[in-house]
Amino acid sequence: MLVETRPVNLQAKLFRGFSDPSRLSILEVLRGGPASVSDIVAVTGLSQPNASNHLRCLAECGLVLGEQQGRFVRYRLSDPRIDKLMALSDELVAGPARLVDSCANYGARG
Amino acid sequence: MLVETRPVNLQAKLFRGFSDPSRLSILEVLRGGPASVSDIVAVTGLSQPNASNHLRCLAECGLVLGEQQGRFVRYRLSDPRIDKLMALSDELVAGPARLVDSCANYGARG
DNA sequence: TCGACATATCACCACACAATGATATGTAAC
DNA sequence: GTTACATATCATTGTGTGGTGATATGTCGA
Numbered sequence: 001m002l003v004e005t006r007p008v009n010l011q012a013k014l015f016r017g018f019s020d021p022s023r024l025s026i027l028e029v030l031r032g033g034p035a036s037v038s039d040i041v042a043v044t045g046l047s048q049p050n051a052s053n054h055l056r057c058l059a060e061c062g063l064v065l066g067e068q069q070g071r072f073v074r075y076r077l078s079d080p081r082i083d084k085l086m087a088l089s090d091e092l093v094a095g096p097a098r099l100v101d102s103c104a105n106y107g108a109r110g
Numbered sequence: 111m112l113v114e115t116r117p118v119n120l121q122a123k124l125f126r127g128f129s130d131p132s133r134l135s136i137l138e139v140l141r142g143g144p145a146s147v148s149d150i151v152a153v154t155g156l157s158q159p160n161a162s163n164h165l166r167c168l169a170e171c172g173l174v175l176g177e178q179q180g181r182f183v184r185y186r187l188s189d190p191r192i193d194k195l196m197a198l199s200d201e202l203v204a205g206p207a208r209l210v211d212s213c214a215n216y217g218a219r220g
Numbered sequence: 221t222c223g224a225c226a227t228a229t230c231a232c233c234a235c236a237c238a239a240t241g242a243t244a245t246g247t248a249a250c
Numbered sequence: 251g252t253t254a255c256a257t258a259t260c261a262t263t264g265t266g267t268g269g270t271g272a273t274a275t276g277t278c279g280a
Contacts, residue, residue, distance in 0.1 A: 181248060
C-alpha cells in the first residue's frame, strides 16, 4: 500500500464500484438504459438515501453520469466498456467454466 | 440484499476479488505467468501471511489455481478471461476516456 | 411565497475485512 | 528423526464502509 496514485489503486477503486450487490443492481438497471433515482429505487428495492449514496459513489468513480432533467436526475452508464466489462463478468460467473462458487471472505477464520 | 445466490451477489464476490490493491498486485504478477508465494512476496512486497491469505481468497473465488510443486506452490490464473477482464479495466482506468479520477469512498461525509 | 415532489446529505450504528506477529503444517535434504 | 525452508493458519487490532432514519437542498406548479 504505497501511494494513492499507483495504477493498482485506481483499478482497485474501479472494481470496488462493482463489488457491492446494491451498486451492481443499480448498474444492471442502467445497462437497460438511463433511469432516475426513483426508477432505480422502484426496481431495486433500495431505500432512496441508500440508492442516492451508491449513485454518488458510482458517479465519483466515473462509472455513471447524472443529468438533471426537471425534478428528476437521469443517470446513465458513462462508457460502453462498462457494459462490456459486466458482460464479461457475467460469463465468468454463469458461463460453462463457472467461477466463484464458494468464495468465502478474505478473512474467513474457520 | 435478498438471498445469497442471486447472480448479483456472485458477481459482487467476483469483483471483490479484484477490488483490493494487494490482490490486484498478485493478479498482475500472475498475468505474467505462474509464480510461487515467495515469488509473489518478493515482487509485491507483501508479507508472507498476507500474500497467503489473499491467495486463499483468490483461490476460493476461483480466480487462481495453486498446485504443489516440491516445497513450492505454483499459482496461476484459472481462466484467460481474467486477463481479458483486467485488460479491459486497464483501458477504463488509463485509457483516453479516463475514469476513476477522484472516486471517494461510498461513505464520504463531508 | 408556499406546498409537493425528487434527490442529496447528515449522524449514527454495526459489521466486514485487511494487516500484523506468532505459530502450525507441510516438504525436502541430511 | 532432525534441521531448514515454503506455505498456511491463528488471534488480534483497527479502520473502512454499507445501511438506516431524519433532515436538508433543489425543482416545479399554484
